[in-house]
Amino acid sequence: MIEFTLPEYPELFSDRLDEDERLALMPITTGSNRTVECVLLRVFAFAVANKASDVHISGHELQGLTVQISIRTPVGMVNFRYDKDRNGKHFRTKLFELTNTPQGGSTPDLLSTRFSLRFPAWWAASQxxxxxxxxxxxxxxxxxxxxxxxxxKFTSRIINQQTAPSLEQLGLPYALESVIRRVICEPSGLVLATGPTGSGKSTLLNAMIRYLINGQNAVVTIENPVEYRLRGPGPITQIQVHGEVTFAKALRSVLRQDPDIILIGEIRDVETMEVALDAASTGHLVLSTLHANSATDAASRALDLLPDRTRDAVRLAESLKLIMAQRLVYRFESEPAPRTLGTYEQSWLEDNGLEVVRPLQETVSQTRLGKSALIEAIEIDYPISQVIRGDRFDSDAMYRLASQQLHYETLVMAGVRAVEEGYAKLGDCRTKLETNRSAGAAPPLRTTLARRYGLTYSDVARGIDQFVADQEMSRGTSLDDVFERMFR
Structure with missing residues (x-):
């Protein structure tokens, strides 16, 4: 048996709090619950200090009320175990108290709720x-x-407003950030983010919303649950979906509340998609998430959610402005060293339409620093809108058009670029990123440039970013001019 310990906090965290600070966090009793309360304080203090995303606390009654605590930090899961039988049952009681959940026969088997913690300023500064x-x-x-x-089992998602990155802090390539800024500053349209749970979709959309809060835009979010509490000048309304309040009902109500920008936590049914399209086509900017594996899959999924595909495909094609597919990979310390690619790695790159024209430089460090976002983004220009509104949706045709957009990277290409820049590992990318067969059949613009000039994908990204910056400064240079100047 392993007794629960947190080496980073050798003394009880609660012992350093004054009465007001203690009550702001959680009541600490003098009875049998005191040990459990102090442990929970230290657990959440550890999680916040280490920028953890989730805290898992589970009790196993068949094992004598053993409590397993797992904290998902940016560098991986940290696991602890609490084996004191006399206190194990109090974890469930205390967590219900924190969430104001009635206990007894009325306690549901499944429950979504939340609570807040207020750590003292001196502690936040010390960490x-x-x-x-x-x-x-x-x-x-x-x-x-x-x-x-x-x-x-309690799964607690840590939502830290203070560390939520701005759009500029996401570390996106300049060409991609430029497209996002331009699209979300348009007066209307639909922007979709897709990816699995925990891929950073909410963080990405939150950064966009915060960029738009300027005192002149009326912002409304409809979520289940509300992820980030938005603050700033101007009217900001956040609605939590629950019970009879569905996404579609809340959205219909919101459209009568003079919104400029609407965030929908997720489009998951035909009714919500229909109302979202109504909003996007009547002068509102709508941002939402959709479950799909890639940007082209998201377009297909959106079409499947249309009540009348023949009629509404035209509306979708006219309203949809940008689709982003996102994944997270571990970020490592940069200690690059050349290495030879294996047969399976070469085959994987070829399947994704990629070609490494120089010996691959990959970090050899095993020290994780957190996670980095990889994004495949497709701007819905006129040619792509014609594919969406066609009689039969052709994902390969959509990919071929998107692959020639300056900002466009497949998820795998973004991963390889991250490896070349010295902070990601190819093995991590191979397990986290889906193969894009369309790219294997028709290599994208960036692969063409890499072959033509003998460059890495990191070099190509720098050249394209410079070209986009030149265009924004009204410098009349061509893409080839920029690459000739930078790399010849």
Whole structure:
């Protein structure tokens, strides 16, 4: 048996709090629950200090109320175990108290709820989370509870408003960031983000919304649950979907509330898609998420959700402005060293239409620094809109057109570029990123440029970013002029 310990906090965190600070976090009793409350304080303090995304706390009654605690940090999962039988049952009780959940026969088997934590300013400053400015450090915690076959499970998502990145802090290639800025500053349209759970879609859309909060835009979000609490000048309304309040019903109500920008947490049914299209085609900018594996799959999925595909495909083609597919890969310390690619790696690159024209430089460090976002983005220009509105949707045709857009990278290409830039590993990319067979059949513009000039994908990205910057400064240079100047 392993007794629960957090080496980073050798002393009880609660012992350093004054009465007001203690009550702002959670009540610490003098009875049998005190040990559990102190452990929970230290767990969440550890999670916040280490920029963790989730805290898993599960009780297993068939094992004598053993409590398993797992904290998902940017460098991986950290696991602990609490084996004191007399206190194990109090974890469930205390977490229900924090979330104001009734206990007893009325407690549901599945529950979505949340609570907040307010850490003292001195502690946040001591952990390097903020500068010493005397302001409390507020954390939102979204909780999913489930009754399991041998006990119970709480999954707590840490939502830290203070560390939510801005659009400029996402580290996107300049060409992609430029497209995003231009699209979301248009007065209307539909922007979709897709990817699996935990791929950073909410963080990406939150960065876009924050970019648009300027005191002149009326912003409304409809979510289940609300992820980020938005602050700023101008009217900001956040609605949480629950019970009889569906996404579609909330969206219909919102359209009568004079919104300029609407964020829909997820489009998952025909009714919500129909109302979202109505909003996007009547002078509103609509941002939302959709479940699909890639940007082209997202377009196909959106078409499948249209109530009348023949009629509404035209509306979708006219309203849809941008589709983004996102994944996260681990970021490592940069210690690049050349290495030879294996047969399976070469085959994988070829299947994705990629070609490494120089010996691959890959970091040899095993020290994880967090995660980085990889994004495949397709801007819906006129030729692509014609594919969407056609009688039969052709994903290969959509890819071929998108692959010639300056900002466009497949997810695998973005991963290879991250490897070349010294912070990602090819093995991680191979396990996290789906193969794009269309790219294998028709290599994209960036592969053409890499072959023509004998460049890495990182070099190509720098050249394209420079060209886009030149265009924005009204410098009349061609793409070939920029590459000749930079790489010949």
């Amino acid at each position: 390097g989370l903020v500068e010493a400015r005397g302001e409390a450090y507020d954390i939102d915690v979204r909780v999913e509870y489930a009754r399991t076959f041998d006990g119970w």
